[in-house]
Amino acid sequence: MAESSATGGRRGKTKETETMEEMMDRLDLTEKERTKLVVDDEEDQREDELHALIGKVLHRKVLHVNTIGEALRPAWGNPRELNFRPLGENVFVASFMKKRDSDLIFDGGPWMVGKHCVVLERFNIRPRPSELKFEKIKIWVRVINLPFNLLCPPWPKRIAAMVGEVITLNADDKGFAFGDCLRIRAWIRVDEPLMRWVQLEKARTKETEFFDIQYENLPYFCFSCGLLGHGELLCPTLAGRDEYGRPPYREALRKRQNEESESSGSIDDSRDSKKKKEDEKAAKSVAEAVQQPHGSQ
Template structure:
């Protein structure tokens, strides 16, 4: 038998000032989900992670459930800096951050990455094509053409801030097709890339725990670099046709 509904006289109606204060608190709160890939200590969150964030004011961390935490900021600027400077990782495990909502419903299926796009042909090195390339990786937020010298070496590449789905394999290259039937391949390099499977491109396990990789019966004596070069399935590439 369901419990009787409260009468209006017995129900507690929060005052407007209380509601506004709660709303302001929620606006300064993030929820983080750690994509568990390898073991980590809880102290890594309260110590190393917050130290890396370098907030101006203290951050209150509250465990919610397994691998999920609530981060309460005192100042909006600290919260925005954390979102802008990601992605973040806890001992190599990707940390997904989303804004708090009163329904406590979060997807934790995407995050922002800085992606470098290398080997772009010189005649295609412009913002229009760079934006199209970035859109093949995810949802572009910022696209920059980088050319000059870094550490004494000449460089030329596209740097893009892209919102990426982490439930799909991480792409490593894009094939650019021309009307002339010629094609070229550009390479993707992700900045501050946390632990993930070099074979299938997913974030929830490493290659040594990859079911697809184990089915190939490939010697585990290969180095990670060799696996990255040779064990990349076709699903990690993308084609783009330029008209």
């Protein structure tokens, strides 16, 4: 029995070797191509030294990396020694001098190039460029006009979980989320249609209610299929319209820019918003003084 097992073990090893040899023969490698370089795949310390993000612009046209950099650099607050390098069609790596800068950008957004979504991933030294997924983005989501009883715990957390993978929920320490909406910072997948409503059913009456969803700083999306990255005219799965000629997805999903919170703007906007308001107030006072008639008090 021992001999049989040993033979079986050798036979399996021989089969594996033969398979590799067959593959090598099929490739018909030259003598130079048969030369191997042994690499150290356990060398991890370099990853800690690299403060970088990998991104992809969801755009039907191929953009030059300089175009991407020119759009993102000011939105990111012009961090020192920020460099952009191409990795493929609309795919790039952005390297930073400080980890703090890369963390700030990764936690912010959503970021855009000409209203087209930029999907970011943290730099990982292991995968190949072809293995990158670019599946989701961070965005502020609002569930509108919920009754006050559903803004009391445990409902805010449960409703937020319906929207996506929750990062932050605007609620106090006790879990109450009173306000004009339930505001959630969440991961949403870019390969799935935008969510338009949450459905809530009353346990006693079995009545179902729909509550609208809005997105802050929402990038370019398709009114037909609800996906980010293309418009309705170029949609591969064009949907029909209702009796009023309206598409399935509408502009109402996008929270109006002048009503959005500071956290959905650029880095510079969030840093300087207070100063900008003070400057506007001062400018208004000056304008009123100039317009005042001479001699009036």
